[in-house]
Amino acid sequence: MVSDFFFPQPGGVESHIYQLSTKLMDRGHKVIIITHSYEDRTGVRYLTNGLKVYYVPFMVLYRSATFPSVFSFFPVFRNIVLREKIDIVHGHASLSSLCHEAILHARTMGLRTVFTDHSLFGFADAASIMTNKLLKFTLSDVDHVICVSHTCKENTVLRASLDPLMVSVIPNAVVAENFKPPSNSNPAPAEVSRGHAFSQPAPPARQLGPHDTITIVVISRLFYNKGTDLLTAAIPRILENHPNTRFIIAGSGPKAIDLEQMIEQNVLQDRVEMLGPIRHEEVRDVMVRGHIYLHPSLTEAFGTVIVEAASCGLYVVCTQVGGIPEVLPSHMTVFAKPEEEDLVAATGKAIAALRANKVRTELFHEQVKSMYSWTNVALRTERVYNGISGAISDAEFYGYDASLNAANWSATRGRSGVQSFALIDRLKRYYGCGIWAGKLFCLCVIIDYLIFLCLEILFPRDKIDTCRDWPRKTLNEEKEPGVR
Template identity: 90%
Template sequence: MAPTYNIAMVSDFFFPQPGGVESHIYQLSTKLRDRGHKVIIITHAYKGRTGVRYLTNGLKVYHVPFFVLYRSASFPTVFSFFPIFRNIVLRERIDIVHGHASLSSLCHEAILHARTMGLRTVYTDHSLFGFADAASIFANKLLKFSLSDVDHVICVSHTCKENTVLRASLDPLMVSVIPNAVVAENFKPLDYPPDPSPRSFPSHHHHHQPPPPARPLGPHDTITIVVISRLFYNKGTDLLTAAIPRILENHPHTRFIIAGDGPKAIDLEQMIEQNVLQDRVEMLGPIRHEEVRDVMVRGHIYLHPSLTEAFGTVIVEAASCGLYVVCTQVGGIPEVLPSHMTVFAKPEEDDLVAATGRAIAALRANKVRTDLFHEQVKSMYSWTNVAMRTERVYNGISGAISEAEFYGYDAANGAGSWSATRGRSGVQSFALIDRLKRYYGCGIWAGKLFCLCVIVDYLIFLFLELWFPRDKIDICPDWPRKERKADGKEEG
């Protein structure tokens, strides 16, 4: 019988806010619960949401009341989060702390405190960073600090793994690639055939053949291009603002629908005013995640002008809805969809305009079978598969599977002894002196600063153990666990 774990997912990014990381955490948690694990979520308070909430599927969310700093990431408190965090972890009897997203200070702090408390930790990276600008250098130092002492790292694409290994100078064996997935059920095209009932089968002897292509687009039919994105610089909003008037000028029977919100929205609005495009560009403003599909199915093409992206879940959702995807060839995006679903552009204005033109032409010539995309995406991405692979990581770090099996090498011939500071089976040892050795290697000044942080964290921990002893913390009754189905039934 496979072991089950009590897992705490920690990130600043969670519902009610929409986005890729948010839905990743939700879907992964749901599937892990289906597999018999206990999962709770720790995030910061949102307007109207503080304290403990249960989502409809019984997933428990702790909204910790912290000041929100930037783009819904909480203010870095470093130590003041520890007492609340320890309380939650002991109440819920957590074994594994799983942090998400490099810009989330809550996630980094949780990893630090969890290691001080002697818990296993996993970190999932959902973003790519450069190495040159000040913000990236700072983020990389922070990441190096956090990941000096983490048990395992998961990245959402191979590009993302390469980036993280370089940024935090990690051993590549410590990093696994597990992609995002999509609930294809929630992203059905508009005219998707309902499931045929068994009775209607005999009359359709040809049901295994693909349905005939949809009515071809005439030369004067309007083609709608959809963009759903947070309107920030890194999402390529400036590129979009420059490209829209040129695309609309080159192609008379086209229009845009743009959903999303952010500091760059005002640039788009000014561009619409200046070019008098109010009747051809519709700005919807912020939308909730459950509305995304209804916006997508109004379009034929999905345009994704991002400048950096580790995975890009939204383009998989778009393809699942039967949209032809025009996207920039950056980051992990080229790994995400097969080539017949996408047209790639360099992340620059002229190329984006040209690529969109090619996509419009291909649709007008009826060269793309977008009506088959949904079934293809459905078979490519599954959250159950993601949960099984994540569970394997948990088994690896907690010693439930042998190190040779987990890291995929022969430990007997000495390949397993990486460094003095890693304990048995390549899993980080919790001894304070070993942790300090790892942090000390982070840089001349940073190393000493990091060591100081760890020592202070350890002292706070000792203080909490004395002042608020564990036996005074009441244990939460668990939500009844799901019985795990036999693995054979679930692989599908």
């Protein structure tokens, strides 16, 4: 697994990589993670069940993404891959430089590759155009792509000009046991962390009266695309319309200053609590203090945090954008357009429903638990690995007879459905990426191949020590559920 985004930084991509890796290890696979260093965390670290993480010391450019050096990562990457005897390289996130470089180098080394897209991007602004061109470069020579929602799949297919058969949809999941609602008879105890952040006990699960205080929770990175501007405009109006309500906001980012200024200007210090950044293991303790979870994102491929909120027994108010409508059933959510007026109205509707006791939030946890499972995600991802490596037939993997479409597949693939490693075939795929971009991409691939040949001569494979595998537990496969 390769990505710029991993623990100790909190987030949906980070959690996805960790949970998927541990479940694949439970099924008997060897998994390592490559990411960049975080402050004093450099080198090799071991996590649960011997999950090994390589924190490579590369310079971070923006929002935890490393500087795109293209070729300087190759010697380190090759050394790690040979030491660990890696067969498949799985990259995550469109904005991860390490991910794109790892897929390029892995194909040059003759390794199978998979890419998982966790985000949605537009087609008009300069940043999206450049990101889409970079994605087209990387995915021109990838074996398979995974998206976390059907909306994400449509977006990725258009951005990278992919054959839809090469893209699978495997959603995120949640560890429901880590996001339990407070017990009705035994409310969650008070937590103390960084001063006042968790100084209040979680509210017990009970019916709300007309004058009881309703707490609205927001846990998000405070960036523009997460709807922080929308949240800043909506909070004063929500609090004005509903006197017995308050907000708890957790997260950090450049838009935090706007929220703080809004609180000062409207004198809302007693009704809006800013917690700042919190660790992932503290998310549940914050969520169970509330009744409603507000998610004002402007773009979202999946939105794992709203699944976690529902699992904690919160009624979810969210914007109807991206893949969010696919995540939870309608009785758990109130949808709003990504507009101030509609968000205020949707929040008011949720508050009224809770006060009238029309929503059975105490049932949400068991329902979410039955819908989402990381074990199921691992099984479906394992099937992708089997498909790209030829362990299962094309008819079984792609769900159709590949020979019927041989003209489109066999030109650049050794076997229908499996990418060819031949340099000439790779150059053909890259050359079709654009009049000028195609030539530049071909040049990058040729340089990468020459660097690979130099590394093979200067640092022969037989001179690189291989790592001993960590002794780890595995699950009894007879007890594992089948793939849906």
